Amino acid sequence: MYKQGKYPIVSKKTLAKGIFDIEIYCPHIAKAAKAGQFAQVQAEGFFLRRPISICDINKDKGTIRLVFEVRGHGTDKISELNKGDLVDIIAPLGNGFKVLEKGKKAVCIGGGIGTPPMVGIAKEYGENATVISGFRNAAAVILQEDFKAMGCDVQLCTDDGSAGRKGFVTDALLDVLKSEKPDIVYACGPMIMLKNITKICEENGIYCQVSLEQRMACGVGACLVCVCRTVKDGQEFNSHVCKDGPVFDSEEVVFDE
Numbered sequence: 001m002y003k004q005g006k007y008p009i010v011s012k013k014t015l016a017k018g019i020f021d022i023e024i025y026c027p028h029i030a031k032a033a034k035a036g037q038f039a040q041v042q043a044e045g046f047f048l049r050r051p052i053s054i055c056d057i058n059k060d061k062g063t064i065r066l067v068f069e070v071r072g073h074g075t076d077k078i079s080e081l082n083k084g085d086l087v088d089i090i091a092p093l094g095n096g097f098k099v100l101e102k103g104k105k106a107v108c109i110g111g112g113i114g115t116p117p118m119v120g121i122a123k124e125y126g127e128n129a130t131v132i133s134g135f136r137n138a139a140a141v142i143l144q145e146d147f148k149a150m151g152c153d154v155q156l157c158t159d160d161g162s163a164g165r166k167g168f169v170t171d172a173l174l175d176v177l178k179s180e181k182p183d184i185v186y187a188c189g190p191m192i193m194l195k196n197i198t199k200i201c202e203e204n205g206i207y208c209q210v211s212l213e214q215r216m217a218c219g220v221g222a223c224l225v226c227v228c229r230t231v232k233d234g235q236e237f238n239s240h241v242c243k244d245g246p247v248f249d250s251e252e253v254v255f256d257e
Helices: 027-032 073-079 117-128 144-149 169-179 191-204
Strands: 003-016 019-025 038-041 050-058 063-069 086-093 106-111 129-135 153-158 184-188 207-211 227-232 235-240 247-249
Touching (some): 027 063, 027 086, 106 117, 106 191, 117 129, 117 184, 129 144, 144 153, 153 169, 191 207
Parallel strands (some): 129 153
Antiparallel strands (some): 038 086, 050 063, 207 247
């Protein structure tokens, strides 16, 4: 069950231009949160909250991390908050990733600002996780040290080759599959990336979960802002990304042609 309250920011970092990392002390939320869920964050002076993925959870410290990119006036206002300030959040919201039993192998794929949700799920697998991250260029790269600290196999891709390998995350995934077939693939990023990853996983018989990034308003399924099309048992439905997702089995998502 989600909770709403004002909680103190215990640390704040700038990870790249326009990308911020805040750690919030909220023990009740941290205790309930799962990798893949999100928070609705109040931006002072704005009616609608901003949805931000939960990057990481520390249940012992009672904290969650939110990593977000400034994309408009609301997130810009949130970025002005500093250590010691109170932030008004509703969390944890939505459905998180399914975690397989110990010893299973996972590939976690993040594209751009879809990378932060991969931190929490990669931590569940540690050395049994391969993390593939894709960014426009070296200046946009974030969170690679977090993945390395967990013992993950870390593979970095950039569009222009200024860091890691030049190319797309799908190229790196295909290379991974040449040597080993994972038990599950997790992905978050642009829809075209998710569509291509879903296709690769279907062709190779690999279970895949995708986290959708959608504009949201209420965050609890009461409005229709974040509707997406899904299919179950051959029937198509309109689903709410906030309530029914943001994590879906990839085979359920209807990707636009």
